[in-house]
Amino acid sequence: MESTATAAKPQFSEAAQAEIERICKQYPDDRRKSAMLPVLHIAQAEFGGWVSPEVQDLVAEVLGVKPIEVYEVSSFYTMFNLKPVGKHVLEICRTGPCMLRGSDELTAHLERITGAKVGGPASEDGLFTLKEVECLAACGFAPIVQVREQYYEQLDTPEAVDAMLTELRNQVHRPALPWEETGLPNAVANN
Amino acid sequence: MGRKLLTEHINVEGIETLDVYRKHGGYRSVEKALKTMTPEEVVEEVKKSGLRGRGGAGFPTGLKWSFLAKPEGVPRHLVCNADESEPGTFKDRQLMSKLPHLLIEGMITGSYALGANTSYIYIRGELLYVLRILEKAIAEAYAAGFLGKNILGSGYDLDLYVHPGGGAYICGEETALLESLEGKRGNPRNKPPFPAVQGLWARPTVVNNVESIAAVPVIVNEGGDEYAKIGVGKSTGTKLISACGHLKQPGIYEIELGLPVEEFIYSDEYCGGIWKGRELKAVVAGGSSVPILPKELILKTAAGENRLMTYESLSDGGFVTGTMLGSGGFIAMDETTCIVRNTWNFSRFYHHESCGQCSPCREGTGWMEKVLHRLEHGHGRMEDIDLLVSVAKQIEGNTICPLGEAAAWPVAAAVRHFRDEFEWHVTHSQQAAQPGAVYPGALVTV
Numbered sequence: 001m002e003s004t005a006t007a008a009k010p011q012f013s014e015a016a017q018a019e020i021e022r023i024c025k026q027y028p029d030d031r032r033k034s035a036m037l038p039v040l041h042i043a044q045a046e047f048g049g050w051v052s053p054e055v056q057d058l059v060a061e062v063l064g065v066k067p068i069e070v071y072e073v074s075s076f077y078t079m080f081n082l083k084p085v086g087k088h089v090l091e092i093c094r095t096g097p098c099m100l101r102g103s104d105e106l107t108a109h110l111e112r113i114t115g116a117k118v119g120g121p122a123s124e125d126g127l128f129t130l131k132e133v134e135c136l137a138a139c140g141f142a143p144i145v146q147v148r149e150q151y152y153e154q155l156d157t158p159e160a161v162d163a164m165l166t167e168l169r170n171q172v173h174r175p176a177l178p179w180e181e182t183g184l185p186n187a188v189a190n191n
Numbered sequence: 192m193g194r195k196l197l198t199e200h201i202n203v204e205g206i207e208t209l210d211v212y213r214k215h216g217g218y219r220s221v222e223k224a225l226k227t228m229t230p231e232e233v234v235e236e237v238k239k240s241g242l243r244g245r246g247g248a249g250f251p252t253g254l255k256w257s258f259l260a261k262p263e264g265v266p267r268h269l270v271c272n273a274d275e276s277e278p279g280t281f282k283d284r285q286l287m288s289k290l291p292h293l294l295i296e297g298m299i300t301g302s303y304a305l306g307a308n309t310s311y312i313y314i315r316g317e318l319l320y321v322l323r324i325l326e327k328a329i330a331e332a333y334a335a336g337f338l339g340k341n342i343l344g345s346g347y348d349l350d351l352y353v354h355p356g357g358g359a360y361i362c363g364e365e366t367a368l369l370e371s372l373e374g375k376r377g378n379p380r381n382k383p384p385f386p387a388v389q390g391l392w393a394r395p396t397v398v399n400n401v402e403s404i405a406a407v408p409v410i411v412n413e414g415g416d417e418y419a420k421i422g423v424g425k426s427t428g429t430k431l432i433s434a435c436g437h438l439k440q441p442g443i444y445e446i447e448l449g450l451p452v453e454e455f456i457y458s459d460e461y462c463g464g465i466w467k468g469r470e471l472k473a474v475v476a477g478g479s480s481v482p483i484l485p486k487e488l489i490l491k492t493a494a495g496e497n498r499l500m501t502y503e504s505l506s507d508g509g510f511v512t513g514t515m516l517g518s519g520g521f522i523a524m525d526e527t528t529c530i531v532r533n534t535w536n537f538s539r540f541y542h543h544e545s546c547g548q549c550s551p552c553r554e555g556t557g558w559m560e561k562v563l564h565r566l567e568h569g570h571g572r573m574e575d576i577d578l579l580v581s582v583a584k585q586i587e588g589n590t591i592c593p594l595g596e597a598a599a600w601p602v603a604a605a606v607r608h609f610r611d612e613f614e615w616h617v618t619h620s621q622q623a624a625q626p627g628a629v630y631p632g633a634l635v636t637v
Binding site: 178 | 275276277278279280281283284311315316317318319320323326350352354355356357358359360371372373374375376377392433434435436437441442443475479520522524528532533536537540543544546
């Protein structure tokens with residue numbers, strides 16, 4: 001993150017700002033901090049799939065809290081990526097019910113075909129980051145991978161995995177969120 | 192086939208829209224409650240129904256509602272716990288994504304009963320796509336006058352919002368959930384004070400599971416006494432069971448409480464038996480936290496009676512020979528399953544999800560994971576087996592929240608019922624450490 005000193009201060013798009021204000025109105029006026037998690041989700045979607053210290057400072061500014069109040073939250077919840085990620089983060093469920101239906105084999109298979117390693121940097125083409133996560137609450141459709149807001153289920157055949165990866169490779173923009181007209185290009189930030 | 196009180200219309204096309212939902216009787220409980228009943232009368236019906244918290248604890252919902260403090264001039268809240276994260280459990284996700292208006296209807300009727308004017312659905316962050324579905328349905332409900340000011344001309348106001356989590360199992364614990372809703376780390380609070388007195392923003396708050404709230408409309412429509420006619424004894428009504436693992440037909444099943452476990456597993460109406468023509472080895476019947484039982488003990492109690500899907504029957508025999516209904520996360524394991532590996536997997540889960548506040552849980556879960564890892568990977572020692580039991584005992588009862596018990600029970604139960612298999616992992620360590628190794632001993636050891 002040596003380049004961050006010169007990087008321009010991040011700013012939310014107008015659409016995201018409007019969405020943040022809508023969300024803040026869901027809580028009492030003096031409880032704006034309650035919007036922490038929804039705003040962090042928006043920030044992660046806006047800024048390439050992870051939340052840098054600068055982005056977290058921006059979240060603090062928007063919510064009117066101290067930066068440390070954001071850091072302590074972003075480091076507690078597993079959905080927030082604190083390091084740069086590839087274009088698509090594949091979150092593979094590794095918990096019991098998925099393991100019973102082949103999640104270990106799925107992880108090994110994904111490592112083989114993407115070249116990325118779980119917990120490591122993105123694949124060399126910058127497309128995929130692999131992350132193991134705990135139970136995604138879809139155990140009856142195991143094994144499962146989550147990519148952003150999409151669940152890919154019953155990935156127990158090479159064909160099913162291929163179909164998922166082809167779909168992701170063909171995505172130029174990430175899918176638009178309800179308050180956006182089009183999805184943002186999801187910048188590859190694995191430098 | 193039993194009655195389906197929640198999911199009867201779940202596969203109707205367009206049921207996620209307000210129009211279709213209303214055509215199938217939707218929002219009747221809101222009209223009935225707001226126009227013809229006092230809030231106290233609604234609470235009374237829920238009490239009479241015998242409904243017990245469907246998130247896992249099984250505490251009577253009506254009783255929980257009656258504990259809500261009502262100090263003058265202080266707003267109170269109903270918060271729906273949609274942080275479904277207990278391994279093996281996926282019923283709330285199905286219910287919310289397919290029947291969003293059922294939860295919204297329950298939230299309106301429930302909020303009216305509790306005198307809440309602002310209510311929240313706290314949904315786990317991974318389910319952002321379900322949050323979108325709920326927000327769309329909520330917008331429809333506002334447009335139709337079921338939410339907002341002066342609902343149906345009754346003078347009652349309600350705003351309803353959906354709030355996402357960020358990925359943390361612990362936020363399913365109700366005080367951790369409230370901390371999270373306040374924008375903080377999900378550290379469970381010391382109790383008392385209980386949320387009913389000081390909950391969200393220190394205001395009186397009731398936190399209920401999705402499935403509990405979704406049962407409120409039918410209870411109000413048909414009456415608590417009618418609801419209580421279904422089921423057995425203190426296990427009234429229907430329950431959503433999340434069937435997963437090595438079953439032929441995994442999925443969500445709404446059952447009348449009292450269904451025999453054997454019928455649930457083997458009948459084609461439900462799970463259709465074990466996949467690949469294999470034998471059943473063990474079941475975790477109520478989500479990963481509850482004790483695992485070998486085939487013989489899940490099908491019949493120690494006294495030889497048929498085990499039923501009820502709170503009482505599943506816990507018959509206590510933790511020596513019984514288990515719990517819990518969240519209804521029903522995980523079946525076939526004869527090729529390695530119990531040590533599965534126990535290690537669950538321990539890793541609890542270690543990962545421990546919030547770290549209490550030393551016995553923070554350190555103990557890590558210790559159990561480490562010992563189980565070495566047993567599974569061929570480096571275990573015979574004394575490790577009793578060490579596991581000892582660590583589990585020292586966690587249990589010594590933590591702020593029940594995550595400690597949730598981590599300790601599965602380990603203690605696995606050793607209790609499958610000690611031979613643990614010992615084999617020491618005596619045949621190289622063989623046991625091979626991927627896919629199957630314990631060749633007696634299928635069931637009681």
